[in-house]
Amino acid sequence: MPEKPSNGLSQMTEVTSVDHIIIAVRDLKEAEKNYTAIFGRDPSWKGVHPGVGTGNVLYRLANTYVELYAPVAEGANADALKAHLDEKGEGLYGIVLGVADAAAATAAFRARGLKSGDPVDGKGRDEITGAIREWRTIAMPKDEVRGLFMLGIQHLSPADALPPAPLSEGVREAEAVSACDHVVVMTPDAEGCRALFGDKLGIRLALDHTKPEWGVRQLFFRVGGLTIEVVEPLDKAKAPKAEHFWGLAWKAENVGAVRDRLAAAGRDVSEVKPGRKEGTAVATIKPPTNGIPTILVGPL
Incomplete structure (x- = not known):
């Protein structure tokens, strides 16, 4: 098959970025140690998802952020994540696509044949500073996205609510x-x-x-x-x-x-x-x- 570059036609898209990449792990502390070493950067955020049993460690990079995601308590999300880890082990869990307007993106996805869920508000708390971030997500059922784990997200908090991951001590x-x-x-x-x-x-x-x-x-x-x-x-x-x-x-x-x-x-x-x-x-x-x-x- 010959190479096929973009056809140059105007293409409307609600997706503005790969907002973040989710890595499923069993032990947040061990995973944090691992990725701090790989990146040469300390975490931007260490959070919990109240009521659903999961926690995370985030590293904000120049074009996306990385979420180390683990079950830390009882809850529906923790149960789903444990089942995934038992079946498939640690690894790349999914991606979350950034959108400017969750309601408009949902309507556009549905018009193009993607039966996404209604937008749902969520929030997370940083265990380091106590700061709160809020967002609005769009669920994408796996049978609509070829079995992949993907969400859409509109951030409701300012962009600087998640600071860039700082350099680790001694790293240039x-x-x-x-x-x-x-x-x-x-x-x-x-x-x-x-x-x-x-x-x-x-x-x-x-x-x-x-x-x-x-x-x-x-x-x-x-x-x-x-x-x-x-x-x-x-x-x-x-x-x-x-x-x-x-x-x-x-x-x-x-x-x-x-x-x-x-x-x-x-x-x-x-x-x-x-x-x-x-x-x-x-x-x-x-x-x-x-x-x-x-x-x-x-x-x-």
Whole structure:
């Protein structure tokens, strides 16, 4: 199949960003230690979800924030998360798509055939400062989004209610992760994902290409400075039975500096090598990554 860049036509979209990425973990303290080391940054927020039994640790990066999400008490959300962890283990749980107006986005999604739920208000409390953040979410039933966990979110609190994740002590900016470059979705059906992310959610398809030498078809949806990369193996025997979120690529302005910091701290990380995309450098961060295939990517 030839490469298919965006067709250049105007495309209305209610989705303005990948607001945050959710990582399901069993032990928040251990996961916090792990991701503070990977990012070279301390958390922006340590929160609880009153009444539903879950807690989180958040890291706000340049283009999204990362939520480490765990069951911490009794509650409906904690029960659902425990069941997920028992079945699938730790890993990339889902993504939350930012919208400016939850009511308008819900109407638009429904008009395009996505049967999303009604907007629901929620809030969280920071255990460090006692600060409260409020939001409005749009549920997306899994049978409407190919089995993936996704929500829409409109933040009701000011943007600075969640501060940027500060550098950890002794870490220079060049040695820290700055943003998320891309999220990887594995699929047995790229066309189905094209219909979901492009037609129903209205996210721009920047590139659709097939690479026989890599054995894959890849679709790249871009929004808010972050890419959702959909990968379909060409060998059906290697394709997953259903869609699932799989891997993460963290952006670094100096991949070598981040790699060296991690190696000096005793982390298992590969040497830096040229990336598949021209002009990029990559390094693989090996476990522990809470079940997520993970790379660093930045300019060569």
